[in-house]
Amino acid sequence: MLKLGQPAGWATAALAVTAAVALAVPSAMAQRDPAYEAARSAGQIGEQPDGYLGFVTSPTPAVRDMVNDINIKRKAAYTSGAPAGSTVEQFAFVTGCNLIAKTRPGEKYKAPDGRWLTRDSGAPVRDSRCP
Amino acid sequence: MIGRRFVAMLMGAAALGGCVQIETPDKPIEINLNINIKQEIVYKLDGDAKKLIEQNSGIF
Numbered sequence: 001m002l003k004l005g006q007p008a009g010w011a012t013a014a015l016a017v018t019a020a021v022a023l024a025v026p027s028a029m030a031q032r033d034p035a036y037e038a039a040r041s042a043g044q045i046g047e048q049p050d051g052y053l054g055f056v057t058s059p060t061p062a063v064r065d066m067v068n069d070i071n072i073k074r075k076a077a078y079t080s081g082a083p084a085g086s087t088v089e090q091f092a093f094v095t096g097c098n099l100i101a102k103t104r105p106g107e108k109y110k111a112p113d114g115r116w117l118t119r120d121s122g123a124p125v126r127d128s129r130c131p
Numbered sequence: 132m133i134g135r136r137f138v139a140m141l142m143g144a145a146a147l148g149g150c151v152q153i154e155t156p157d158k159p160i161e162i163n164l165n166i167n168i169k170q171e172i173v174y175k176l177d178g179d180a181k182k183l184i185e186q187n188s189g190i191f
Contacts, residue, residue: 030188030189031188031189032188032189033189049164050164050166070190073187073190074190074191077183077187077190078183081179081183083175083176083179085172085175086172086175086176089166090166090168090172090176091176091179091180091183093164093166093168094168094173094176094177094179094180095176095180095183095184095191097173097177097180098177098180098181098184099184099191102184112164127164129168129170129173130173131173131174131177
């Protein structure tokens, strides 16, 4: 019994170590680009309920290119990260719920009715299905 | 003179009687995103979503 249990124990420990290392290694995209951060805090761009960034005001070519690039990367992340049994859109939607919840006061987000709202100190207006 | 007063009274009555109160909704009308998602899937995906944001903070 004990001999049989040991390899499983080792495997579990090895898995745990691998997971810990994977979490500890900083991602190549660990920090927001200063231009991205600036456009967010200036309210030029905001978080949408679908999990993507949107333009609050007519963007400069630089801001437009940057947001399109981020949205392509987000789509790739949703596509590779969507767990079995869920669609890319569903995973993007739940991530969007979290991203709107994480907006800082002064930043923009899109309410379920399509209005761009400015996050204040209170809770944001989110889709009723958000967790 | 009497006619004018009568008209004024009528207008006053009409103004009072015709007072329509419109209640503004305190919540905005919600137009749901065209996405089909069950609550159990929302809760199942919530942890993965949080992890995704943490591990790709540059694009979120």
